[in-house]
Amino acid sequence: MWQEDPLNSSYDAVIIGGGVHGLATAYFLARDHGMKNIAVIEKHHIGFGGSGRNTGIVRADQRTKETLPFYDEGLRLWPKLTAELDFNLMFFNCGVLNLAHSEAEMNAMRMNVASAQFLGIESEMVNAKRCKTLIPALDISDHPRYPILGGMYHPPGGNLHHDAVIWGLAKGASQKGIHIHQETEVLGIGLKEGSIDSVKTDKGTIETPRVLNTAGAHSPLISAMVGIRLPIHVLTTQAMVTHPLKPILDHVVSSEMYACYVSQTLKGEIAAGAHSDPWPNYTTQTTARHIKHEAEALTEILPCLKGVKFMRAWGGPADMTPDMAPLIDGNDHVRGYYMSCGWGDFGFRAGPVAGKYMAEFIATENYPDVLKPFTLRRYENYCMMGETADPVYYGPCN
Ligand SMILES: Cc1cc2nc3c(=O)[nH]c(=O)nc-3n(C[C@H](O)[C@H](O)[C@H](O)COP(=O)(O)OP(=O)(O)OC[C@H]3O[C@@H](n4cnc5c(N)ncnc54)[C@H](O)[C@@H]3O)c2cc1C
Numbered sequence: 001m002w003q004e005d006p007l008n009s010s011y012d013a014v015i016i017g018g019g020v021h022g023l024a025t026a027y028f029l030a031r032d033h034g035m036k037n038i039a040v041i042e043k044h045h046i047g048f049g050g051s052g053r054n055t056g057i058v059r060a061d062q063r064t065k066e067t068l069p070f071y072d073e074g075l076r077l078w079p080k081l082t083a084e085l086d087f088n089l090m091f092f093n094c095g096v097l098n099l100a101h102s103e104a105e106m107n108a109m110r111m112n113v114a115s116a117q118f119l120g121i122e123s124e125m126v127n128a129k130r131c132k133t134l135i136p137a138l139d140i141s142d143h144p145r146y147p148i149l150g151g152m153y154h155p156p157g158g159n160l161h162h163d164a165v166i167w168g169l170a171k172g173a174s175q176k177g178i179h180i181h182q183e184t185e186v187l188g189i190g191l192k193e194g195s196i197d198s199v200k201t202d203k204g205t206i207e208t209p210r211v212l213n214t215a216g217a218h219s220p221l222i223s224a225m226v227g228i229r230l231p232i233h234v235l236t237t238q239a240m241v242t243h244p245l246k247p248i249l250d251h252v253v254s255s256e257m258y259a260c261y262v263s264q265t266l267k268g269e270i271a272a273g274a275h276s277d278p279w280p281n282y283t284t285q286t287t288a289r290h291i292k293h294e295a296e297a298l299t300e301i302l303p304c305l306k307g308v309k310f311m312r313a314w315g316g317p318a319d320m321t322p323d324m325a326p327l328i329d330g331n332d333h334v335r336g337y338y339m340s341c342g343w344g345d346f347g348f349r350a351g352p353v354a355g356k357y358m359a360e361f362i363a364t365e366n367y368p369d370v371l372k373p374f375t376l377r378r379y380e381n382y383c384m385m386g387e388t389a390d391p392v393y394y395g396p397c398n
Pocket of ligand 1: 053058345349
């Protein structure tokens, strides 16, 4: 699928992290800008981080005018990429239903829907009856702790297979001449007169004028190597799958109030996830507390899942920023140093679109307008993004 190449002593750019963001940027640097003398350096194997651990949900149903068009463009890229990579990314455009269990949630969703519609993105408010028509297995009675009042339905959303995305992008990048070095760890970054000069790895030192930090949860540690502190804290996000079932769920369903979301994989497993753990850590472990929580939440919303067993559970560290929006910046504090991180537990959906614009930024040195709101300086300038203004994000289940 991708070639094994020798580690050269110099590259035009070094990308740290073989996740969806690093690989997508490498692919677009070669595809759109003819920059092929690039190394992707990955400490473990590609997809080891969040990119190989996520639940593959993709959507453009946030709130702000900065994020909505960005994620919308991202959604429209998946079918095109499937064709051009000649690799089945298993994009299932099944639609996403976010459930509301209180008037406050309904109001928050009305705002999201209004923002989406204003920007020409398909999203609509639905009542409880329509939720039931979309997903007949839902319990819309008053039996659950938090009865379903309605929700926000976003037809363009869906899911993909995370491994397929990583392998497809790696194949595409490698075919265009990008070097992917697995089991190679970045240990330091050399600077000369305030500019990037080299990258020290456990396999040797590379001379390069450009570094892109796409190291996910480890991005603050990489950034510290050039003296930049990032406002990122790392929280583990857990997910799990049940044994395979006949098809019962042909949409992604999510509930902030119950802190859970769920979809059915092509194999028939019910894949479930939730918010990040409330304590900072770098582990990939799961907790009994979380598994119990998911079981309770899912069987209240979808009672037919009672008695179904979880087969596997896993966790992945997520790099969270204070305003739940990424940090996409570069060439500012240190010349030649770029970063695309702080993707938290929502960054898979944006991999290709962020990679496309980051490649443009690195190749042309012009900061694309669409990325400017995500600058690190927004924290200095008190221009935080508005994604956290959700009254139920830290709802009763947390
Ligand atoms: C359980 C779970 C569920 C999720 N569900 C969704 C979802 O449904 N939808 C969605 O959009 N997002 C989801 N996410 C979030 C998403 O997975 C991440 O935001 C995204 O994958 C981040 O990609 P990345 O390329 O920035 O980082 P990563 O995929 O984490 O890649 C970073 C890589 O850098 C490598 N690295 C670190 N340090 C070094 C070093 N010193 N030298 C070399 N390499 C290094 C790591 O090994 C890693 O492979 C979920 C995350 C988790 C954990």
